Amino acid sequence: MTDNRMGNQDDLVRRLVQSLDREIPAATEERLDLWLKRAAAAGTPRRRRLILSLTTVAVLALLVLSLGPLRSWRREAAGLPRPPAPSGEVKMEVELRNKNIKIIWFRKEGFNLRKG
């Protein structure tokens, strides 16, 4: 059989085969559309993994940031010296110019005045 005749026969068979084309049943289409909507709302497995990992990272980051202030408290509990308190409000300044001396009074933050 020559290529040309084979091609003609193929074209004829194609036409005959395709003359019997079926429509997709409407119920199948509806079911599929519904499934697609639900699947899109739920996300693909890759998206679900992405969302899960993102949420985990966010929760861990927030946890670490929230627990930050507890660090100094833990230092005290462990008997470690507290870091020096920052200087507080400046109360008074006296300058002895002739002796090249400057005296500054300030109250340290949290200093107990009634101590002793």
Place this chain on the structure above:
Amino acid sequence: MRELEAVALNDMRKENVIALVRDKWLSLLKGRAIARDEFARLAQPFKRPLYNLVAKSLNFSEDAEDVYQEVMMRGFKYLHSLRDRESFRQWIFSIAHNEIKRYYRRRGRDSSTPFDEALAVPPAGNPQLVGEIYRIASRLKPSQREVFFLFYQSEFSIREIHEITGLGEGNVKYILNQARNRIRLVLGGKT
């Protein structure tokens, strides 16, 4: 003062994290809608050809609807793995091939649904000839029948059929030639 700065910095970090998470969530939600729309757009021209390939490869079995549905579901699920959107047609037909193969594997060997001749009546043309061709196709093995319909129904080339099914090009040609020889006998007296 340093403590105040530290607290402010901590709050800023928290706000940044919250903003980042919020933005990511929004983009993910938007991404879902885009994925569904994109799949619907890509699949639209191939829905009917896919359904017909599946139905004909399964000898018009009622299970064709389930297999077709499974093809579309898998297509949506794994669309992200398709890098080149231009090759969507071949890709989705490869999924159809896998699902047809899986269907026959589940049902066991030579478990084709018997061909119902009443189903092979075209609305117009030559019903007798069409019936003969579908009868010939129904007698092929499931894998051969699929090759037959990939060529005559879906109009894939031999090379494309080789890529979709994994069968060697020589094997595809052999299957088609066998079908041609049978068809020629039928056509010989009727065309």
